[in-house]
Amino acid sequence: MATEKGRTEVKELGEFGLIEKLTQPFTIHNETTIKGVGDDSAVIDTGNDFMVISTDFLVENIHFDLTYAPLKHVGYKAVVVNLSDIYAMNAVPHQITVSIAFSNRFSVEGLSELYDGIRAACDDYKVDLVGGDTTSSLLGLYISVTAVGRVPKSKVAYRNTARVNDAICVTGDLGSAYLGLQILEREKQVFLANPDMQPTFDQQTELVRKTLLPKARKDIIEKLAKLDVTPTAMMDISDGLSSEIMHITSQSNVGARVYEEQIPITEQTYNQAVEFQIDPLNCALSGGDEYELVFTVDQSDLEDVIAIPDVHHIGNIVSVSSGKKIITKGGNEHELKALGWRHF
Ligand code: ADP
Numbered sequence: 001m002a003t004e005k006g007r008t009e010v011k012e013l014g015e016f017g018l019i020e021k022l023t024q025p026f027t028i029h030n031e032t033t034i035k036g037v038g039d040d041s042a043v044i045d046t047g048n049d050f051m052v053i054s055t056d057f058l059v060e061n062i063h064f065d066l067t068y069a070p071l072k073h074v075g076y077k078a079v080v081v082n083l084s085d086i087y088a089m090n091a092v093p094h095q096i097t098v099s100i101a102f103s104n105r106f107s108v109e110g111l112s113e114l115y116d117g118i119r120a121a122c123d124d125y126k127v128d129l130v131g132g133d134t135t136s137s138l139l140g141l142y143i144s145v146t147a148v149g150r151v152p153k154s155k156v157a158y159r160n161t162a163r164v165n166d167a168i169c170v171t172g173d174l175g176s177a178y179l180g181l182q183i184l185e186r187e188k189q190v191f192l193a194n195p196d197m198q199p200t201f202d203q204q205t206e207l208v209r210k211t212l213l214p215k216a217r218k219d220i221i222e223k224l225a226k227l228d229v230t231p232t233a234m235m236d237i238s239d240g241l242s243s244e245i246m247h248i249t250s251q252s253n254v255g256a257r258v259y260e261e262q263i264p265i266t267e268q269t270y271n272q273a274v275e276f277q278i279d280p281l282n283c284a285l286s287g288g289d290e291y292e293l294v295f296t297v298d299q300s301d302l303e304d305v306i307a308i309p310d311v312h313h314i315g316n317i318v319s320v321s322s323g324k325k326i327i328t329k330g331g332n333e334h335e336l337k338a339l340g341w342r343h344f
């Protein structure tokens with residue numbers, strides 16, 4: 001609510017409320033704009049196929065911390081998080097642009113390391129760096145990446161097209177990126193207290209890798225294409241599984257049943273969560289930065305789809321009046337949102 005002076009704090013609206021308020025007054029002027037704000041990427045009609053465009057902004061000490069993230073890793077991740085939004089449309093990324101702003105704390109050698117990481121991601125995902133912008137900042141490093149991809153018109157996967165009775169699937173395992181970040185934060189505190197101490201991540205390598213060097217699920221998009229299966233809805237997991245399922249179900253006007261026992265949590269994630277005294281299920285439901293895919297498919301495609309390694313069937317789409325619920329191992333039903341936010 002606005003105060004007497006007419007000032008509203010952004011936190012009152014939240015990120016999505018703010019985006020909605022700022023973008024809602026805009027009218028679409030071009031017929032070629034098929035999808036504007038509200039999905040992982042915008043969708044543009046090129047005539048023969050759709051072009052998809054996505055952009056993300058990474059800010060030092062908000063999205064990455066150079067105390068523990070090498071510049072090369074930051075560059076790699078900045079590209080991967082954008083490509084993930086292109087794959088989330090069932091599209092193939094082709095080009096990126098990269099814009100940077102940096103203070104005089106950064107040297108040519110440091111920025112070259114950043115670009116070594118960007119180049120490694122371009123080579124891994126076969127995308128081309130085709131432009132960008134370079135400028136200075138008073139403090140810190142800012143990186144904005146825009147990715148462009150293509151998809152045949154009949155294959156595009158939106159967030160708002162899940163249908164009652166579709167199966168809900170996720171890729172990979174969940175909760176590990178969140179725990180990897182907690183491990184790095186813990187090591188940072190140890191390091192700040194005693195700079196001679198070097199961190200050892202022997203037991204937690206995979207968790208730390210997932211947060212420092214995430215992968216985008218190019219492999220899954222390729223396998224779905226090979227099967228000729230188009231997800232009925234899809235998005236990538238950047239904010240947390242339960243938040244993303246809320247987006248798909250709200251935008252599609254449907255409900256969901258998700259089963260705790262089907263949610264992929266590795267033994268390592270489970271043990272690390274217990275060590276941090278956090279509920280492993282909450283890590284999987286609310287942990288962000290996973291860059292896995294959550295998608296829905298027709299039940300007739302489910303058998304083929306779950307035969308893809310790393311794809312898990314975690315629940316089903318139900319009618320909107322049935323709500324959005326998680327069924328625990330003990331058989332209890334909880335509101336998906338409520339359980340997801342329990343410890344965060
Ligand atoms: P994602 O997590 O998949 O990158 P976001 O949650 O960042 O998506 O954004 C949700 C939607 O809002 C996207 O369609 C995005 O393009 C759009 N969006 C975000 N910020 C802005 C902005 N400042 N102006 C216009 N559109 C925006």
Ligand code: MG
Pocket residue numbers: 039040084085088235236237238
């Ligand atoms: Mg996304």
